[in-house]
Amino acid sequence: MGIRLRVSRQTLDLLEALLLHPSQWQHGYALSQQTGLASGTLYPILMRLEKSGWLETHWEDLPVSGRPPRHLYRLSSSGREWAREELRAAQQSKFWKPAEGRA
């Protein structure tokens, strides 16, 4: 967890989406729809968050019939604290605005 993560606007958008229902597992497509990030941008951020220890991942245990198991994501407890801190700092420095503020 000692890795310093470069926090881009896209990362902040994703963190905001993950913090919306922090204890709930979410899949990549849903996150993509929420944040408007393309898969080529979304997954590298997810990979970095996981490597840093801020993100928990797991595969669906019970797949819905006719659909394969999907990879699910949520912030770890330390990840949540870190994400809130980063979002606050970014908002204060006017580097980033929450989705509602942008609308």
Add this chain to the structure above:
Amino acid sequence: MTMPATPSSFAGRIAYRSLALALRLWPEETREWGAAVLAEMGEMAEPAESFNWAAGGIMLFFRAIFSRALDWLRLPSGGTITEGVSSSGSKLPRPPRWTTALLLLGAVGLLLLPQGQEAVSSLEASWRHFELSASDHRKIGELAVRAENAKDAKGVAFAALSDPRTEQAVQIADRAVALDQKLVWIYASRFQRPAQTPLNKERIEQLQSADPENAFVYLYAACVEVEPQLQTLHERGLKSDVLEATLADDDKWMELMGRAFRAPRYDSYYDKHQELSREVWSRERDLGLAPVVYSLWSHSMPSVTEIVTFAKLRIREAGEKRAANHPEQAEQILGEIQSFGERMSAGTAPGIEKMTGLDVARRGVEELQKLYASTGREAEARDAAAELARIEARKTQMANSFVPVYAAAVEPYGRRAVFVQCAALFGIFSGLATLFCLLSLELGAGLSQQGTGIGRRVLRLAADYGPLLFLVSSAGFLLSFRPFAGFLTEYRAANSPSIDPRVFAGRLFALEAANPLAVLGDAYVRWLVLTVTLAAIATGVLLRGILRGKQAG
């Protein structure tokens, strides 16, 4: 991980299959993420959305490949991402692959520089005793075609002078002369012996009419005239009295030699040949050293035997005139001999021609002195004696002065050539050893990683530090070749003073003679090396067996 259902649309199916294929090739450590992207594809209803999602997945795949390649480059040779790295078994750190790659690229880059290419090709030519390789033949042929298309008569002439295939060379020479009539001298510069050259009467007459005052063209024509007879005499064992009689009976030869002795000028075209080679070589650097050396070393020389024989025949004729009480005619003949010798020994002709000229002049003056003494012309006899002394002094001075000049100009190159050859051999050895060790580690990576024996340790050490040695030896080779590169550059420079052909040849012979591998050309040495190698292997196997037996006991 089960595979998701394929999208129903055609574009979606294409995108899905592309991503599924990428997943098969996905690096192990991040493949789960590829599967995660693929698993979402069943959720998309729109074909365009499926396509964009898969494109993002493919992008992720390339990022994973790139990242894996970077990780791989950060490991030392033989190291794998999954299995990690074992130590080299020594205290020395193991350099990463990117360092190895940079060192190898640096070494190869040095050798690919124009200076490096010249050094390598010159060294290789010296190993072939400056004989032309298949590549040289090709380059000469290409030069002939290119130069002819560009109407570059000198380029075509150079190709004619350096092409060893005689029939073809004569045709190329014809094309050069057709482009520039002034280059007709090239006929006499290379195509001396009819056995080697189908140089016909027409070309010889063309040469004579282009340069009618030059003794060399008549000497050349006389040589061509008498060559078949001399060839037969040589085969039967040449005797000087038979030779003299044969040549004296050949009226055409006698006439041509007479014209040569009376011609007001002597030029064997060596300077022209050298100048042409310099000019063409300076703009056709890719040609390399071998064609230039071949061209200059095969330059025609006049036949010393024929010149001396003709001088002797004329001296005999002068004696007969004297005996017939025509001393003025005898004097004229001997004067002609002296003048020809002096013309031949003057100017910038190569040393052998100058020495021949002095010898002919000496013969003429010697007979003149006898003639004057026997006819009571004491003052002229004294002048002839003084002239004789002057000729002898010139001969001595020529012979003696060249030795220190040659020594000063060539001997340092002998020592330098040893450095060049040693650096080259060290470079080749280190390059091949490095290549072998790297391939052994990379192709048998798993095996090498597990091994801890001395062989494996040596393999790793050589793969890790061999590239540095290769770079150092390549740089050393280039540095050691610098004196030769400087000499060749000086030779090519149009305004440089003419380099004595013996010095030119001497420096190149020094490079050739310093080749330590030349001893392998000796069958005895080859057998010796083979025997010692096999004996060493047998001893090694025996010792290993004994040691293992003791350990087992």
